[in-house]
Amino acid sequence: EVKLLESGGGLVQPGGSMRLSCAASGFTFTDFYMNWIRQPAGKAPEWLGFIRNKANGYTTEYNPSVKGRFTISRDNTQNMLYLQMNTLRAEDTATYYCGYYGPSGDYWGQGVMVTVSS
Amino acid sequence: DVVMTQTPVSLSVAIGQPASISCKSSQSLVGTSGKTYLNWLLQRPGQSPKRLIYLVSKLDSGIPDRFSGSGSETDFTLKISRVEADDLGVYYCLQGTHFPLTFGSGTKLEIK
Numbered sequence: 001e002v003k004l005l006e007s008g009g010g011l012v013q014p015g016g017s018m019r020l021s022c023a024a025s026g027f028t029f030t031d032f033y034m035n036w037i038r039q040p041a042g043k044a045p046e047w048l049g050f051i052r053n054k055a056n057g058y059t060t061e062y063n064p065s066v067k068g069r070f071t072i073s074r075d076n077t078q079n080m081l082y083l084q085m086n087t088l089r090a091e092d093t094a095t096y097y098c099g100y101y102g103p104s105g106d107y108w109g110q111g112v113m114v115t116v117s118s
Numbered sequence: 119d120v121v122m123t124q125t126p127v128s129l130s131v132a133i134g135q136p137a138s139i140s141c142k143s144s145q146s147l148v149g150t151s152g153k154t155y156l157n158w159l160l161q162r163p164g165q166s167p168k169r170l171i172y173l174v175s176k177l178d179s180g181i182p183d184r185f186s187g188s189g190s191e192t193d194f195t196l197k198i199s200r201v202e203a204d205d206l207g208v209y210y211c212l213q214g215t216h217f218p219l220t221f222g223s224g225t226k227l228e229i230k
Contacts, residue, residue: 037167044210045167047219063218064119097166104179106159108166 002026002107004098009112016088020112022081022098029079030054032102036072036083038094039111045097048072048083088116120144122211124222132230137198139225141211146191148215155214158187158196161224162207169212171196203229 008020022034033056036048049062051072060072071084081098093116099108121144131137139158147154158171169178171187174194184199198205206229211222 039167044221044224045161046221047212049218061217065218099166101169101172106169106178108168111166 002102004100004107004109006096006098006109006112009096009114011115011117012088013118014089014116016116017084017086018088018114020083020085020096020098020114022083022109024079024081024098027100027102027107029074030076032100034072034074034081034098034100036070036081036096036098037108038092038096038114040091040094046094048096051081085114088114090116092116119218120147120213120216120220122213122220122222124209124211124225126225127223128226128228130228130230131198131201133203134200135230137201137205137227139196139209139211141189141194141196141222143192143194143213145216147194147213148191154190156187156189156194157212157214158185159210159212159221160205160207161210165207167210201227201229205229 003025005023012018033050033052035050037045039045049072051060069087073082095111097108097111123142125140154174156174159167159169161167170181175187186197188195208224208226210224
């Protein structure tokens with residue numbers, strides 16, 4: 001069974017940093033591109049970026065809206081995905097999801113809330 | 119960025135009746151491979167989004183054939199032939215052809 005479990009969210013002050021983690025199990029982690037999306041309350045999701053699979057050298061792509069502030073990385077020995085977020089702003093407040101698109105559909109975690117506020 | 123415009127914003131449909139959602143993109147979604155990376159997702163209340171359809175019209179595993187997708191270039195449609203209670207939630211289109219990937223603003227389906 002595929003499982004994706006995000007952690008590391010909470011309250012952070014504007015200008016601060018936070019690292020989200022995503023623990024993956026139930027599939028061959030290195031075979032898949034891993035994505036981060038976020039969703040402010042009551043709004044549409046926003047794609048943040050992905051990190052490619054082993055066959056594609058684990059390279060990354062980012063949404064320009066977060067490029068330079070957010071970094072996606074993975075630890076393939078631990079089946080972990082990360083989202084390092086720096087210089088956080090109020091508009092980064094959202095629920096953050098990790099996920100991937102597999103051969104029989106997509107899989108997403110339950111999400112973790114990040115609140116940027118003083 | 120490619121802008122995805124969904125209509126209507128909401129719709130109320132009785133059980134057993136059809137429903138239709140439109141999604142228009144600000145530029146063609148035909149990729150260099152010739153494939154069109156247009157997806158439809160459903161987000162049920164309190165859940166993460168879940169893809170229903172990819173490549174315009176291909177149903178994901180386990181998705182009933184009451185759902186269908188059609189369209190080309192910049193104009194796409196999701197149809198539900200007979201709405202069931204489990205279909206309520208917010209539907210999003212998502213384009214994967216151009217970076218950054220972008221979502222539509224959503225269509226909320228309520229059961230009448």
